[in-house]
Amino acid sequence: MPTTARWAATLTLTATAVCGPLTGTALAAPGNAPSGLYAPSALVLTVGHGHSAAGVTPERAVTLNCAPTASGTHPAATQACAELQGADGDFDALTVRDGVVCTKQFDPVVVTVDGVWQGKRVSYERTFANECVKSSYGTTVFTF
């Protein structure tokens, strides 16, 4: 399944399948949260050399929390959270920065993102032709 479709499917499943005995659904709806509560946003991002996450050993992994405040081992947590807010949590919406020039060397890297974004589960993976290309998407999210 293409990454975009998988992402859309994940969001749809999460949104529709959400659950019987759960009383705190509003937690997952930003803006609906009762005072003092917030929808959690906590992610682990990994990167490894290879074609797909299934066969790749993560070489680096960082955490990124975006609620209630930005933190984590991501080297630019505050900016990364702002960027994801701007993209409404859609990792596929992060586009190439202007002015970045990368070689066409094919040495693929796979980025994975797992966890929760504003109360919805995230399971994302994306393959880039090389490290330079990876880090040229968005401003900081994939730069770790």
Add this chain to the structure above:
Amino acid sequence: MPTTARWAATLTLTATAVCGPLTGTALAAPGNAPSGLYAPSALVLTVGHGHSAAGVTPERAVTLNCAPTASGTHPAATQACAELQGADGDFDALTVRDGVVCTKQFDPVVVTVDGVWQGKRVSYERTFANECVKSSYGTTVFTF
């Protein structure tokens, strides 16, 4: 194919397929890491009310980094990392603490753990009869 042979074949395939261009395979092998490098351990733990992760909205989510040092939004990151080290990263090995008494009320909660432990991907979920039972397993890992 006998299980042992299949297992050996899987290991071989993994070892050879993982990393054409990857030079840092040793990163994933704790103890083998070159000086200054380490196998990443970065996790997101969530909890929500319900029977299985597929139908549950995460109500809380915390991050836990255990390498190179303990950090994260987990309320007891240092102890949780020590506990996981003691269990060799096996979440099922965390057993009930002595002296904890919980009601038998059935109000199930699901804990999920995603990310990387010592360079290996983790995708774990476990359902407990209620919040008290959840927090009685291990000492701190599930207490968030």
